[in-house]
Amino acid sequence: MAKLIVILGDQLSPALSALREAKTDDVILIAEVKQEASYVKHHKHKIILLFSAMRHFAEVLRQQGYTVCYYHYDQQPAMASITAAVEHTLKQQPHLNAIMLTECGEYRLQQEITCWQQTFELPVHILDDDRFLCSKAMFAQWADGRKQLRMEYFYREMRRYTGLLLDSKQQPVGGQWNFDKANRKSAPANLKAIAPLHFTPDAITLEVMALVSEHFAEHPGATDNFCYAVTGKQAREAFNHFVAEQLVKFGDYQDAMVMNEPFLFHSICSIYLNCGLLDVRWMCQKVEAAYQQDKVAINAAEGFIRQLIGWREYVRGLYWLLMPEYKERNFLNATRPLPGYYWHGDTNMRCMQQAISHTMTHAYSHHIQRLMITGNFALLSGLDVSAVTDWYLAVYADAYEWVELPNTLGMALFADDGVLASKPYAASGAYINRMSNYCQHCHYKVKESTGDKACPFNVLYWDFLARNEDKLGGNARMQLSYKNWFNKDKQQQQALRDKAAEYLIKLEQL
Ligand code: DLZ
Numbered sequence: 001m002a003k004l005i006v007i008l009g010d011q012l013s014p015a016l017s018a019l020r021e022a023k024t025d026d027v028i029l030i031a032e033v034k035q036e037a038s039y040v041k042h043h044k045h046k047i048i049l050l051f052s053a054m055r056h057f058a059e060v061l062r063q064q065g066y067t068v069c070y071y072h073y074d075q076q077p078a079m080a081s082i083t084a085a086v087e088h089t090l091k092q093q094p095h096l097n098a099i100m101l102t103e104c105g106e107y108r109l110q111q112e113i114t115c116w117q118q119t120f121e122l123p124v125h126i127l128d129d130d131r132f133l134c135s136k137a138m139f140a141q142w143a144d145g146r147k148q149l150r151m152e153y154f155y156r157e158m159r160r161y162t163g164l165l166l167d168s169k170q171q172p173v174g175g176q177w178n179f180d181k182a183n184r185k186s187a188p189a190n191l192k193a194i195a196p197l198h199f200t201p202d203a204i205t206l207e208v209m210a211l212v213s214e215h216f217a218e219h220p221g222a223t224d225n226f227c228y229a230v231t232g233k234q235a236r237e238a239f240n241h242f243v244a245e246q247l248v249k250f251g252d253y254q255d256a257m258v259m260n261e262p263f264l265f266h267s268i269c270s271i272y273l274n275c276g277l278l279d280v281r282w283m284c285q286k287v288e289a290a291y292q293q294d295k296v297a298i299n300a301a302e303g304f305i306r307q308l309i310g311w312r313e314y315v316r317g318l319y320w321l322l323m324p325e326y327k328e329r330n331f332l333n334a335t336r337p338l339p340g341y342y343w344h345g346d347t348n349m350r351c352m353q354q355a356i357s358h359t360m361t362h363a364y365s366h367h368i369q370r371l372m373i374t375g376n377f378a379l380l381s382g383l384d385v386s387a388v389t390d391w392y393l394a395v396y397a398d399a400y401e402w403v404e405l406p407n408t409l410g411m412a413l414f415a416d417d418g419v420l421a422s423k424p425y426a427a428s429g430a431y432i433n434r435m436s437n438y439c440q441h442c443h444y445k446v447k448e449s450t451g452d453k454a455c456p457f458n459v460l461y462w463d464f465l466a467r468n469e470d471k472l473g474g475n476a477r478m479q480l481s482y483k484n485w486f487n488k489d490k491q492q493q494q495a496l497r498d499k500a501a502e503y504l505i506k507l508e509q510l
């Protein structure tokens with residue numbers, strides 16, 4: 001009774017549920033395939049990361065005595081898809097009489113897998129992905145009967161469930177559940193970033209870099225500056241460095257942005273966690289221990305743990321609860337084409353230039369750049385929802401649809417009519433000026449809303465409110481914004497709308 005165990009590119013965890021079931025006569029299939037590598041134009045770093053990490057992972061499994069069937073992207077015959085790789089392996093190894101895998105992270109591929117039983121006429125066992133703390137069933141049970149879903153209440157349940165940062169009476173240490181307000185300091189002028197750990201590519205990674213240069217030349221990014229971890233050991237080293245060096249400042253400056261500092265105090269470990277190189281429980285315990293040993297303040301430890309056991313698990317739960325219908329939502333009817341600078345960062349808007357150029361160089365930018373710069377701009381100018389979500393899915397090394405779609409479609413674009421966020425994260429240039437030093441280096445004037453050099457974020461912010469008044473005017477949390485809009489006289493309102501019309505026509509040239 002030997003079975004085929006399929007491991008996907010974002011399932012590179014020794015403790016994966018499907019691997020725990022592996023026997024010595026089973027065959028483990030790992031495949032670099034065209035469909036997964038091209039369903040959006042993934043950044044070159046994302047492909048290098050996954051192919052190299054997959055190859056390293058396969059090596060470890062072989063050393064542990066498993067039989068691994070590994071398909072290289074450029075070998076012949078090339079595998080078009082995961083399904084094709086399964087079919088090919090089953091033909092070559094007809095003694096395999098069942099298929100097993102851990103449930104996959106994206107609805108698209110999960111649908112394909114549900115057909116395998118019929119296609120291959122074999123039993124297919126799909127196991128829960130218990131690398132997540134909250135199973136799909138547990139989330140559905142939590143959501144059942146609630147009028148409104150809010151992360152904060154889910155997060156408190158998860159704190160109780162995991163026992164993280166609780167005192168002996170099961171109350172939150174530090175006296176409150178959430179220290180979000182202490183995570184929003186802007187950066188002082190002399191603030192020095194502490195970079196995440198980088199790694200020199202080894203022979204396997206160099207081979208993959210050459211492969212990606214050859215086969216994915218059209219994809220965003222370059223190959224020569226790749227320096228991410230590609231093994232569990234390296235990823236743990238990078239995370240230990242974060243806890244020892246960066247975490248102390250992370251709490252205060254989680255939302256800050258500084259010119260030419262792509263990482264500031266961010267761990268960038270979502271890149272490793274989301275493909276399985278890190279374990280969420282281990283990460284949270286490390287951070288909790290740093291707090292217990294007085295190495296970091298509560299706002300740093302809680303702020304970090306909230307992202308992992310709160311936000312990350314919450315968006316995953318919502319994704320599976322609401323797919324496939326969720327992906328079709330476009331509450332604000334946003335359909336404007338994505339300007340070209342989203343792919344190269346060549347714009348006079350300094351904040352956009354910074355966020356996009358970091359993205360193109362590193363396949364990474366941090367959450368405030370994603371939400372309040374590129375996401376906010378897309379929201380304010382009404383950019384096409386599926387073009388924007390595809391962009392996020394393609395350009396970030398940590399992006400898989402389960403995490404990217406709710407964060408982009410819901411949180412950044414408010415296309416889900418408030419499922420994820422109680423109000424749109426729309427902000428004018430004043431927010432960006434408060435949280436960064438970008439405006440000091442910009443062609444536009446952040447204090448101006450009309451005139452030649454009016455900051456596009458200011459102009460488009462007012463137009464966004466006016467344009468969407470029928471849909472957003474009744475939102476209780478938007479009342480202050482609308483009051484400010486209605487306090488303007490008709491002439492001011494018209495001048496702002498005229499300027500917005502001008503900017504929207506020449507969006508590509510901003
Ligand atoms: C993102 C990605 C890429 C670029 N390439 C592969 C691949 O060649 N083989 C593979 O198994 N997985 C790859 N992945 C990750 C998958 O797209 C991911 O497992 C699914 O999107 C489900 O989350």
Ligand code: SF4
Nearest residue numbers: 349351429439442455
């Ligand atoms: Fe961005 Fe406006 Fe500031 Fe320029 S002035 S950096 S466009 S917010």
